[in-house]
Amino acid sequence: MGMTTGAGGRPLPLVGQGEASWLTTKLDFVVNWARRNSLWPMPFGTACCAIEMMATAASRYDLARFGMERMSFSPRQADLLICAGRVTYKMAPVLRRIWDQMPQPKWAISMGACASSGGVFDVYSMVQGIDTIIPVDVYVPGCPPRPEGLIYGILLLHEKIKGESVFDRELHRQLRAEDPDAVGKPNLPEEVIQQITGPFGNSTKQNRVSGLVSTGALARPGDRLS
Amino acid sequence: MTMSKDFESAVEGLAQGAAGSDAAAAGARTGPAADAASHASVPGLRARFGDAILHHEIVAGDEHVVYVQPEKIVEILGWLRDEPSERYDYLKDVTAVDYGGGRPLQVVYELWSIPYRRGLRVKAELPLDALEIDSVTPLWHAANWLEREVYDMFGIRFRGHPDLRRILMPDTYAEGHPLRKDFPLRGRFSRAEQTRRALSLGLEDVYFPEELEIGGVGYRPAGSASDGKGPGATEGGAA
Numbered sequence A: 001m002g003m004t005t006g007a008g009g010r011p012l013p014l015v016g017q018g019e020a021s022w023l024t025t026k027l028d029f030v031v032n033w034a035r036r037n038s039l040w041p042m043p044f045g046t047a048c049c050a051i052e053m054m055a056t057a058a059s060r061y062d063l064a065r066f067g068m069e070r071m072s073f074s075p076r077q078a079d080l081l082i083c084a085g086r087v088t089y090k091m092a093p094v095l096r097r098i099w100d101q102m103p104q105p106k107w108a109i110s111m112g113a114c115a116s117s118g119g120v121f122d123v124y125s126m127v128q129g130i131d132t133i134i135p136v137d138v139y140v141p142g143c144p145p146r147p148e149g150l151i152y153g154i155l156l157l158h159e160k161i162k163g164e165s166v167f168d169r170e171l172h173r174q175l176r177a178e179d180p181d182a183v184g185k186p187n188l189p190e191e192v193i194q195q196i197t198g199p200f201g202n203s204t205k206q207n208r209v210s211g212l213v214s215t216g217a218l219a220r221p222g223d224r225l226s
Numbered sequence B: 001m002t003m004s005k006d007f008e009s010a011v012e013g014l015a016q017g018a019a020g021s022d023a024a025a026a027g028a029r030t031g032p033a034a035d036a037a038s039h040a041s042v043p044g045l046r047a048r049f050g051d052a053i054l055h056h057e058i059v060a061g062d063e064h065v066v067y068v069q070p071e072k073i074v075e076i077l078g079w080l081r082d083e084p085s086e087r088y089d090y091l092k093d094v095t096a097v098d099y100g101g102g103r104p105l106q107v108v109y110e111l112w113s114i115p116y117r118r119g120l121r122v123k124a125e126l127p128l129d130a131l132e133i134d135s136v137t138p139l140w141h142a143a144n145w146l147e148r149e150v151y152d153m154f155g156i157r158f159r160g161h162p163d164l165r166r167i168l169m170p171d172t173y174a175e176g177h178p179l180r181k182d183f184p185l186r187g188r189f190s191r192a193e194q195t196r197r198a199l200s201l202g203l204e205d206v207y208f209p210e211e212l213e214i215g216g217v218g219y220r221p222a223g224s225a226s227d228g229k230g231p232g233a234t235e236g237g238a239a
Helices: A022-036 A048-057 A092-101 A113-117 A147-162 A169-176 A190-196 A202-209 B002-016 B042-052 B070-082 B143-154 B191-199 B231-238
Strands: A003-005 A011-013 A041-045 A080-084 A107-111 A138-140 B053-059 B063-068 B090-097 B105-113 B118-126 B132-134 B157-159
Touching (some): A022 A147, A041 A092, A048 A147, A080 A092, A092 B191, A107 A113, A107 A147, A190 B191, B042 B053, B042 B063, B042 B070, B063 B070, B090 B143, B118 B132, B143 B157
Parallel strands (some): A107 A138, B063 B118, B132 B157
Antiparallel strands (some): A003 A011, B105 B118
């Protein structure tokens, strides 16, 4: 950014090292206002959550009130990925590719228990939370969440966008960098995936029944409760 | 409580896993032999095949199950399909059951006779060390994908199947056959490894090259050299 001249020939910083200037905050306000009020969602509906998402988009709940005039069925014209439903490992590369195809700036909502954590499907074929595949901004709990829940998640995302700054390059670099090396790769390091996907609740008992723990032959050191 | 005791013993049986195959294991055939005359097809089967018909029982009220020798499966099912008095022309399903505890795997054929409005379930038991049975695709084309699914999920090989490869899991899936009782619920690899493998899957791991061909243009994996003039582009330019 350049400099301009103030009263008495004193240079006025547009982007300072200290607090944000009047111009940047106003620009952030306008840009964020435009962005959050014209989010075009890319629906990635794989299960029952998608039914609630459709209900949210239909006339009674009417997502168009929030600037989501249309569902964008092409990732190239979408700002927001709503992953509604369980994602299998076979579907994981598809989800990652759609995310990679979306242009900047982009956000993601993980809708429902299965997308956020794997839900009740703690099994061999199911992704244990899509945040191991793509970065997620808002998690909406529920099985499935009611349309009010999804709308609340979208409004939370509005709040998040409100707090962003177009000049915060670090944020964009970290969260949404178009890093060619990151395309098609897991979103989290291996240790973190292991840590957040250990068996819990009923699945520890199911491991015992299947002979995993009792024989010890197949126990994995990374599992928290094995 | 007898019920909870039954449940506990069932869980114990599961916990043992597939310990190995015992030829003398009685399998899961626990029901008393049913009166052969109670189903229209069973007397005919017994008269035609004799000892190859091992057992006949009724489950869930009115569902007739016939256990047969696996070596004779194509012969028996072919007879059931073609015999004018039977005419089981509709193969509803082919699936399999693993009861665990080293008991043999059961291949299940669900038959339905459209002319006679009659159903019959045929089962063949395979010991764990010889999971092979003849394919019934020569009798019903419907068996093609059904047998592929049984192969994918249970590891049972079908002799003479035209295209025996995995149908649900990717071709490169290396963790085994998921519906077997000795398969751990969460898979054999760590979650990190499963995620890494899933994301490195290419189209060529799920489909044949011919299946990916569109309008004469072959599929080219990402990253391979491309001059923008595939075979399809040349043909299109010439036309």
